[in-house]
Amino acid sequence: MCKVCSLSRAVDQIPNGASLLIGGFMGVGSPHRLIDELVKQGKRDLTVIINDTARPDFGVGKLVDAKAIRRLVTSHIGLNPETQRQMLAGEMEVDLVPQGTLAERIRAGGTGLGGVLTRTGVGTVVAEGKSTVDVDGETFLLERPLVADFSLIRAWRADHLGNLQYELTARNFNPAMAMAGATVIAEAGEIVPVGMIAPDQVETVSVVVDTLVSRED
Amino acid sequence: MCKVCSLSRAVDQIPNGASLLIGGFMGVGSPHRLIDELVKQGKRDLTVIINDTARPDFGVGKLVDAKAIRRLVTSHIGLNPETQRQMLAGEMEVDLVPQGTLAERIRAGGTGLGGVLTRTGVGTVVAEGKSTVDVDGETFLLERPLVADFSLIRAWRADHLGNLQYELTARNFNPAMAMAGATVIAEAGEIVPVGMIAPDQVETVSVVVDTLVSRED
Amino acid sequence: MDTKNLIAQRVAQELKAGDLVNLGIGLPTLVANYVPAGTQIFFQSENGVIGMKPLDIPNTSSDSLTDAGGMPTSVIPGAAAFDSVASFGFIRGGHLAVTVLGGLQVDEAGQLANWMVPGKMVPGMGGAMDLVSGAKRVIVAMTHTAKGAPKILKACTLPLTSVRRVALIVTEMAVIEPTEDGLMLREVAPGVTVDDVLAATEARLIVGESTPTMAVAA
């Protein structure tokens, strides 16, 4: 039951038009090898769910540069002028979601909840077209769960079973996304023998990881 | 800004009639010192939210034995005949909640969500008197957030700021409860100097912990 | 082989390598004993661990590592511990391949009742409602009758655990699969006839042209 495979085979699984949850915050903690391989294999028409689009030529910005993204669900594109250009030119559909709501929608998708009830966005443009739910006299916005065909995850360390451990602010959206993809592909800075990551240190449990990208050849 | 105080002073804060979130699963990971002190100080009319009532004369079972609990919110009382006796005799009000719903309601209370939308309990007695919300054609039960006046937490290790670290299955409800109490009181197996718990090892952040019980005298 | 071990042995055949599986307290716990050597199953305990295995070396227990009954347990290399919120995230989120639970009653719609007998036994549902609502496959492992009375009924008389249809019922007499059309009798135990099963079952069972015998060791 070895999950470890080469970078190219890991990305071969992903068809054009697939939806992807991609970890990272301003490129920190993004799966850079997987992103580079997506660009190399010329994937297109992707739906990408990610906190932000980093910068041109960095992180998921490379997928933006390659015009590989048809639809983007994100909280912030302010530091990537190319994302803004494609959005305003109508080349890419962009759905802007408050960051905490984005995190919680992904969590809901991965943990079987029907949605998220939040004060965030009530009465603003974010609420347009959405239902609200009153709880004890207060109004909450009903935000839908988010899942995707694939989750692309960057971990600090993995073991050969697929248990993952993250580091500092490179953690960000990775743990929640690892629960919400139908197929979960992870790259790690290091792959260690099973048992080297103690039970209390495991942050993403091996059972949800389908493919682990092998070390660079 | 030292939070560390004696066991008796920590529990002195808690008035009769207070609501308490108490960590632990069959007594494992329960704050046994705090529970013993609650009994010793003769607290009464408490509302207690806890996964289960352990066994007689063990863990929160001691509060049951002392008839200190007026209202109990819990998922399982099967191994404590005294809880069942008090419930059937009408001496204690018991609200039985599915375990995953209980965990998620406490999480919602601590993280500012309006409620929990879950499939669990739909169409069963658990759904009686509760609203449902339809999301994309599927029915979910709306379960309300849970908070309390105090959270009583058991950690494996703490630092003097109040950062907490847990161990194995003694973790259980403690991390979620530490976010959901107006006042959070923690006891720990060990209190270490600040900096000894690395940022990636901290599971409950010091800013939510109000009182840390000092070592045994 | 006694009744419980026969059931456990048959249930174990439903588990596949790599599956994340939750075993309920009691009879279901025995299933772990019948997993073929070399097939790695990940057992979850809902109090916060994946990779649980029975404590088989004396004097190696810890107060901080217990099963869902609060008893000392052990883990395999590569196990993971987490809190109750995460634990039920796995369960509700469909990450559990199989949950095996005991049952008091199952009805023709495949609905399970297993958490209370009003006025008599009110242990609370614990994690059962989440498990039955959330696991990919729910397998009920139970004796076919209780004190001679059928437990597989036209309609449950006890409060339901979930309105969701369970995937499979395994008893010491039969393997029954609840489907949209009703309860399909899939297998009978060695030495048990289809008529024996029908006689011990209140619910209507759909019987095929031939009914295989469970492949269990006697």
Added chain:
Amino acid sequence: MDTKNLIAQRVAQELKAGDLVNLGIGLPTLVANYVPAGTQIFFQSENGVIGMKPLDIPNTSSDSLTDAGGMPTSVIPGAAAFDSVASFGFIRGGHLAVTVLGGLQVDEAGQLANWMVPGKMVPGMGGAMDLVSGAKRVIVAMTHTAKGAPKILKACTLPLTSVRRVALIVTEMAVIEPTEDGLMLREVAPGVTVDDVLAATEARLIVGESTPTMAVAA
């Protein structure tokens, strides 16, 4: 002292020992420089850390420890790292004592607009909507006018960040507290008169009998 540092200095007086505080990108970041020595404030960065402090020792940065702008940062002893879900759990759950954000507009109802200019600048709201909806106190730190035009208006013309009333507005001219009754002028900057403030403000300001001067170093 320049405009930005004057504002930052005044905002810093609002922070109390032990507070968990989030500082927005840009001007609000300067607030950290004016916390009195010996007052421990815990700064959160929404990308997943509490206990952030500026990177002040050269060549000690890590690719895995950055602020919300993706720039290398550092932490105090006793800092904690966590994922985005937990990070916004602190924010939405009311665990943040104060958030300090920049503003494009604030109106008489105390409502803030700070995340987009339709058709021109659409950076996305990032964490701003959660911060303004969830923090115990929201402090807007901004210049009083933009190119001579008032930013404190009768009603915001830009899309709102939240319908919630902010707690305080601090500019280089004044400290203004939005209340149920309207915007109360609480303080003026050194060398600024009440009339100066009124002239630079479109919204109606409620002025008390006497208006103290901000206690800031020149």
